[in-house]
Amino acid sequence: MENGDLRKEETQQGSSYTYWVREATADAAPVPVPKKLSVEDVVSSQPKSTPLGSVWNRAGTWEEKNLNKWASERIKELLTSVGTLDFSGGKAEIKAVSKCSGDAFLVTVRNKKRVGYTYELTLDIKGEWTIEEETKTIRGSVDITEFSYGELDDLQFEVRLSDTKDISQQNKQRINRDVKSFLEPVREKLLQFEQELKDR
DSSP, X not given: OGGGEEEEEEEETTEEEEEXXXXXXXXXOOOOOOOOOOHHHHHHHXXXXXXXXXXXOXXXXXXXXXXXXXXXHHXXXXXHTSOEEEETTEEEEEEEEEEEEEEEEEEEETTEEEEEXXXXXXXXXXXXEEETTEEEEEEEEEEEEEEETTOGGGOOEEEEEOSXXXXXXXXXXXXXXXXXXXXXXXXXXXXXXXXXXHHO
């Protein structure tokens, strides 16, 4: 017999199979002995950093999570909390976010987290201005064209006023400028939203 191997053949129900049995020698490695692991052994063998994403995605491969519901509610909550802005000839506030359409998502790729969003908004504005020694209530809306993650420096406002039939063009322009001053507080709230999105 070559190399201490033993060839053995058996026949079972008409079919035969062959296998090799190696005889144990003195220089062979010892046979492994099963060892019951303790809780400490299991805990110490776990990776120290916790993987991102779902429980099923321990390897941290591609995973996309839809955050639309949370994002839309949070944007509305933040923007309606801007409060009243005072101007030289009046004051105004954001009464509601009548349009909040878009997507927000969190993507886990190779155990790294990336967030993003794209939104379009319409803000309902209500204010009072003193025009020719008379206080007039004026409503309007601000359309914020599509904006995305990291693009808040380029935020664009388009103001549309209603209730302005008997107001001069000059006063309309003044009110329009006043309403556009919401741009900076709105941008600050959206930056806060971006940070909260990153921290999720």
